[in-house]
Amino acid sequence: MKKILPGIIALISGILILAGYFFQDRSGGLLVLLINWGILLISVAGLVGIGYLLQMHIHRLFQHKKGRFFSIILLVSFLITLILGFLFSLESAFFRELILNIQIPVETSLLALLAVILFSSSTRLIKTRGWTPLSIGFLCSAMVFLFLDLGFLQTGTGTLAAELIVLIRRLPLAGARGILLGMALGGLIVGLRVLLLLDRPFGEGK
Amino acid sequence: MNWSIVGWMAIGLSALMLVIFSLLRKKPDTYSLRRSVSAEGLMKAQTNAIERGQPRLIAIGDQYWSRTYPGLGLHALTALPILADAENIVDGELSVSGGDGSLVVLARQIVQSDYVNGFSMELSNPRVRTILPGPTQLSYSVGLLYELGLQKYGSIALFGNYGPEAILWTEAVQSRGGYVFAAAGSIISQAVLLFNVRDLVIGESVFSTAGLLTSNEVDQTRWMTEDILRVLLILGLIAGVIMRLVGVL
Numbered sequence: 001m002k003k004i005l006p007g008i009i010a011l012i013s014g015i016l017i018l019a020g021y022f023f024q025d026r027s028g029g030l031l032v033l034l035i036n037w038g039i040l041l042i043s044v045a046g047l048v049g050i051g052y053l054l055q056m057h058i059h060r061l062f063q064h065k066k067g068r069f070f071s072i073i074l075l076v077s078f079l080i081t082l083i084l085g086f087l088f089s090l091e092s093a094f095f096r097e098l099i100l101n102i103q104i105p106v107e108t109s110l111l112a113l114l115a116v117i118l119f120s121s122s123t124r125l126i127k128t129r130g131w132t133p134l135s136i137g138f139l140c141s142a143m144v145f146l147f148l149d150l151g152f153l154q155t156g157t158g159t160l161a162a163e164l165i166v167l168i169r170r171l172p173l174a175g176a177r178g179i180l181l182g183m184a185l186g187g188l189i190v191g192l193r194v195l196l197l198l199d200r201p202f203g204e205g206k
Numbered sequence: 207m208n209w210s211i212v213g214w215m216a217i218g219l220s221a222l223m224l225v226i227f228s229l230l231r232k233k234p235d236t237y238s239l240r241r242s243v244s245a246e247g248l249m250k251a252q253t254n255a256i257e258r259g260q261p262r263l264i265a266i267g268d269q270y271w272s273r274t275y276p277g278l279g280l281h282a283l284t285a286l287p288i289l290a291d292a293e294n295i296v297d298g299e300l301s302v303s304g305g306d307g308s309l310v311v312l313a314r315q316i317v318q319s320d321y322v323n324g325f326s327m328e329l330s331n332p333r334v335r336t337i338l339p340g341p342t343q344l345s346y347s348v349g350l351l352y353e354l355g356l357q358k359y360g361s362i363a364l365f366g367n368y369g370p371e372a373i374l375w376t377e378a379v380q381s382r383g384g385y386v387f388a389a390a391g392s393i394i395s396q397a398v399l400l401f402n403v404r405d406l407v408i409g410e411s412v413f414s415t416a417g418l419l420t421s422n423e424v425d426q427t428r429w430m431t432e433d434i435l436r437v438l439l440i441l442g443l444i445a446g447v448i449m450r451l452v453g454v455l
Binding site: 018022023041042045046047048049050052053056066067070106110113114117118121122124125128129138176178179180182183185186187189191192193194195196198199 | 216228284304
């Protein structure tokens with residue numbers, strides 16, 4: 001019973017939410033109620049997760065493990081943010097300025113690092129994958145779209161060449177839609193398998 | 207007929223096929239269209255890392271639920287019991303990392319449940335570390351990079367929802383000789399990981415990763431259902447294009 005009960009709850013909740021989603025006008029607020037319950041549970045779990053984060057760093061600090069200096073920085077920053085968050089509300093301009101003026105430069109520097117790594121990695125595509133149809137196709141398409149986006153190729157409006165360029169420029173969108181359709185199918189099957197208790201990640205579901 | 211009815215039909219048909227194929231339950235390998243060199247590579251790398259006593263990491267994404275990729279968080283959790291098996295759990299070198307508190311809490315529950323089921327109901331303290339390096343996308347990325355720098359990881363497996371920052375982690379592991387497997391979901395992450403991850407699963411195959419890692423009859427039902435749906439979708443798209451061309455739509 002202990003193993004079946006979570007599955008039955010998942011099954012009933014899933015079907016109710018699906019029904020509420022498709023028949024919103026007839027659900028009588030049931031969908032909103034269930035989603036609010038879900039958000040509440042997820043929020044509590046999120047808080048527990050932050051507890052894990054703090055626990056890990058406190059443990060690292062007191063066990064004198066490698067990297068405890070950064071754990072101190074994290075814990076102090078967390079405490080300062082928490083205290084200021086209680087003192088000032090999220091609407092406070094001072095609080096937002098203070099946090100964002102630290103957060104945005106840090107995130108920007110990470111993105112700058114990402115750009116450098118992306119560039120260096122792109123030069124190693126052939127080394128990683130070899131001369132396969134995939135890697136050659138990827139490189140060729142990257143070159144073509146880079147060239148098209150530079151804007152060097154100019155054509156008169158309404159000409160066949162202009163139509164062709166518009167068509168070529170829409171190809172990545174079509175490809176992305178294809179991948180998203182495939183992923184939607186995959187997502188649908190994963191959800192249904194959990195709902196139908198064929199997959200039970202919460203126990204005995206291997 | 208409106209889109210709600212079409213949605214119900216798609217979901218109902220999928221559910222029906224899953225139930226029917228599960229009841230029929232063919233013998234293993236009767237529908238073995240799926241073999242993945244990437245998945246086999248991950249299993250080998252995990253085994254090698256265990257033999258060498260190296261730490262291993264399973265990253266399950268930075269979001270449990272996202273509007274664009276709603277199934278990815280759940281998928282990462284369904285793949286977790288397969289990767290966190292008894293062999294992987296006992297040496298205490300496995301870490302599971304997520305960037306969303308709820309995802310990490312659920313992952314911890316799964317790992318503990320696996321441990322109890324595999325060993326004893328009396329034991330409930332697996333040595334698997336479930337960590338939350340940061341609660342937002344970029345703080346998770348920075349925190350994970352820091353974690354990866356602390357130890358020399360033998361293997362890292364990426365599941366779930368990520369952005370392009372995933373390439374930073376793969377770079378950090380590969381530069382120290384570690385192995386990387388990625389079934390990371392978002393289109394951007396798939397595109398950037400193509401550069402430097404040899405064992406990469408993309409598109410709808412991401413959702414089949416659990417089945418690719420350990421093929422059994424339950425996964426065959428999923429593959430059959432997915433294949434039939436795919437064929438129906440292709441036929442639908444072709445029919446839609448033809449109807450548009452002749453002016454019906």
